[in-house]
Amino acid sequence: MSDDEDIQLVKKSKQVHYGSLEEQERARLAALAAAAKEGGDEVEEKEVGEIHISNEYMELEDEMSKDKKALLEEFERRRKARQLNVSTDDDEVRRSLRQLGEPQCLFGEGPAERRVRLRDLLSYLGEDAIHKKMEEEEARIERDRGREGTWYHEGPTQLREARLWIAKYSLPRAKERLAYAREQMATAGSVRAAAKQDSQRRASAMSIYCSQIGDTRPLSFCRFSSDSKMLITASWSGMVKVWSVPGCVPLHTLRGHTHNVSAAVFRPDTTTPQYFLDKIEASEKAGKDQEPMEVTSEQPSEACTMASCAYDGTVHLWNFKSDEPMASLEGHSPHRVARVEFHPSGKFLGACVFDHSWRLWDLESGVEVLHQEGHGKPVYCIAFQCDGSLAATGGFDSFGRVWDLRTGRCVMFLEGHLGNILGVDWAPNGYTLATAAADNTARLWDLRKRANLYTLPAHTHLLSDVRYQRSNGHFLTTASYDGTARLWSSPAWHPLHTLSGHDNKVMTSGTP
The missing domain is CATH 2.130.10.10 (YVTN repeat-like/Quinoprotein amine dehydrogenase)
Incomplete structure (x- = not known):
């Protein structure tokens, strides 16, 4: 076989170049809108319905500001917690926890952990939370005392x-x-x-x-x-x-x-x-x-x-x-x-x-x-x-x-x-x-x-x-x-x- 016979020529495919589709898409949407106004067929209406059109936007900046605000508040709370003065007397710590309505002791908790828990609670509730709780309890007892007073009902x-x-x-x-x-x-x-x-x-x-x-x-x-x-x-x-x-x-x-x-x-x-x-x-x-x-x-x-x-x-x-x-x-x-x-x-x-x-x-x-x-x-x-x-x-x-x-x-x-x-x-x-x-x-x-x-x-x-x-x-x-x-x-x-x-x-x- 000759060299000319060994060479196979590759047919180059025809390339089609498209222009911008923007004009065509606008025309199609306009036609669909006109058909919808004139009561066009159901197929075209379905095509219109499948298009999701929404005016809701996610404000990324607002979400980021909320997270940032929460983070700053947490840092501020921790700073206040470090500045709180909590008694080192374990009995007093237990009484304070009880006044706040919290359990006096958790499983495996020691005096140091109990003191840290009380400090964290006070950082959330405020330094005067115990005093407020005592005042509320006294007010409740006074109200109950009024309810438990002598009462009478009509006798024969x-x-x-x-x-x-x-x-x-x-x-x-x-x-x-x-x-x-x-x-x-x-x-x-x-x-x-x-x-x-x-x-x-x-x-x-x-x-x-x-x-x-x-x-x-x-x-x-x-x-x-x-x-x-x-x-x-x-x-x-x-x-x-x-x-x-x-x-x-x-x-x-x-x-x-x-x-x-x-x-x-x-x-x-x-x-x-x-x-x-x-x-x-x-x-x-x-x-x-x-x-x-x-x-x-x-x-x-x-x-x-x-x-x-x-x-x-x-x-x-x-x-x-x-x-x-x-x-x-x-x-x-x-x-x-x-x-x-x-x-x-x-x-x-x-x-x-x-x-x-x-x-x-x-x-x-x-x-x-x-x-x-x-x-x-x-x-x-x-x-x-x-x-x-x-x-x-x-x-x-x-x-x-x-x-x-x-x-x-x-x-x-x-x-x-x-x-x-x-x-x-x-x-x-x-x-x-x-x-x-x-x-x-x-x-x-x-x-x-x-x-x-x-x-x-x-x-x-x-x-x-x-x-x-x-x-x-x-x-x-x-x-x-x-x-x-x-x-x-x-x-x-x-x-x-x-x-x-x-x-x-x-x-x-x-x-x-």
């Missing part, structure tokens, strides 16, 4: 009538009490001291006069009558019995409860009827080992003389004429009624219920005139002041309250016990109050000062009851589960005597 007509009646009853008695107190103060101090010493000396010489088995089950409560010639006892067997004093002759047995009886009390003006006096005399003549002879004297009246309560919520009213209850006060069941107490007038009866309330009943009409709440746990004990204007209650919330029956206000809050309050009693002077609790102590309170006067570390076990001497209040009695009862002088509060002899818990006490 009987309650208003009862309050007016109690006011009219108590004011003259208070006047007499104050007049008697002035007379006593006018008496020579040596005479008053001699009378008190004589009373306390007789209390110190107190000893067991007689002993009697009251029931087959534990006795839960006992009280003397106003003339100190009768004693009423309540038992877990459901029986209530009346005994003569001091001979312990059984006078009356009350049957009606089917559960443990919590308490039984005499009406304030109850005295020993002639029928019982004749029965006691006949028993003494026949001898203690024989059954008492039948007596023919007139039977007692049918007026209410006693009240009792039980674990099943029943409250019965009794008289000396029958061994069956003359009436029952309904409305407590199924809650336990721990104590009942007569108002000094005998017209009303107070009942402590385990539904965290206490009730006041009008015995003449048989109507519950007051259902008083206020305790956080079951109410266990109640006592009325000698004038009849105040009532003191104690409960399982370890607090006591003094209520003004004429207005319904809680006039004093008894705070200090560390256990359930199981007993409460008023002194004859009308302004001293004693409470007994499960913290093994008895506390003395002064209504005038609204303060705790003295705390008696009285026993080695819980105190079940406390009672003042009813005539002058020269001494008080405490009962305890340590098996003893003790006498204490008033107002020196030194021990006078220990009454021992019980083989088990002393569940109540009484003073004639």
